[in-house]
Amino acid sequence: MQLFWTPASPFTRKVSITAMELGLWERIEIRPTTWPLDWGYATVPFTEGLAEANPVAQIPTLVTDDGVSLGNSTLICQYLNEQARGASGAMVIPNDDTKWAVWSLYAIADGILEAQVGMRAEQLRPDDLVSGGYLQKQRDRIERCFDAMEARADELTITDAAIPNLAQITAAIACGYQDWREWLGDFRPGRPGLAAWYETISQRPSFRDTEPDHTPEG
Ligand SMILES: N[C@@H](CCC(=O)N[C@@H](CS)C(=O)NCC(=O)O)C(=O)O
Numbered sequence: 672m673q674l675f676w677t678p679a680s681p682f683t684r685k686v687s688i689t690a691m692e693l694g695l696w697e698r699i700e701i702r703p704t705t706w707p708l709d710w711g712y713a714t715v716p717f718t719e720g721l722a723e724a725n726p727v728a729q730i731p732t733l734v735t736d737d738g739v740s741l742g743n744s745t746l747i748c749q750y751l752n753e754q755a756r757g758a759s760g761a762m763v764i765p766n767d768d769t770k771w772a773v774w775s776l777y778a779i780a781d782g783i784l785e786a787q788v789g790m791r792a793e794q795l796r797p798d799d800l801v802s803g804g805y806l807q808k809q810r811d812r813i814e815r816c817f818d819a820m821e822a823r824a825d826e827l828t829i830t831d832a833a834i835p836n837l838a839q840i841t842a843a844i845a846c847g848y849q850d851w852r853e854w855l856g857d858f859r860p861g862r863p864g865l866a867a868w869y870e871t872i873s874q875r876p877s878f879r880d881t882e883p884d885h886t887p888e889g
Contacts, residue, residue, distance in 0.1 A: 675702045675721050675732040679886040681784045681848045682744040683731040689748045689763050691877035692834040693755035704730055705889025711792025763837045773838045780841035783816045787848050817858050824864030843872045851883050
């Protein structure tokens with residue numbers, strides 16, 4: 672499998688952590704991508720092969736060993752979950768009646784990622800084109816979603832499962848992105864459950880090995 676990737680993308684990090692937790696990381700060949708800083712508001716030259724594999728030209732994009740292109744992180748994680756099922760038995764998406772609670776929490780966490788990346792793209796625009804209203808709307812959304820995760824902090828705590836589920840993985844990535852892009856603000860004040868949980872889950876090797884620290888520019 673080939674994965675179009677950058678260390679800066681929270682959606683790509685979701686796929687990387689999922690693959691590591693499922694024991695599939697060694698089967699993935701990384702295709703590093705670079706992005707000029709105007710990617711957020713202009714069509715840019717794409718890393719070789721990306722737009723050919725996926726006309727949406729976003730990362731993550733996974734090309735399976737059968738040559739099928741999957742261009743969306745949720746879909747890629749579902750694919751990896753299915754690949755792992757036979758091999759290790761570990762799953763990031765449960766196959767029992769807890770499944771919909773996991774998807775429900777996942778959608779909230781993924782909504783934060785969409786808002787965070789939307790704000791990042793907006794801030795890359797020339798100053799006179801930045802919309803303060805748009806940025807505030809995303810900030811409000813992020814606050815609401817972190818509050819909802821705090822209210823459901825008990826669902827985030829890993830209990831009997833050997834590996835975190837996709838909602839837990841995505842929620843922790845949202846917390847980590849908030850820390851990395853400091854201008855987003857600290858998610859911890861008023862959210863003790865979420866803060867304590869993040870402290871623990873972020874120590875897992877899959878999280879430590881994928882911590883973002885730079886944006887590769889092309
Ligand atoms: N919903 C998509 C979002 C992917 C996404 O927004 N990727 C960003 C990087 S974090 C990207 O490729 N941006 C480049 C662009 O939109 O041109 C997913 O879950 O994979």
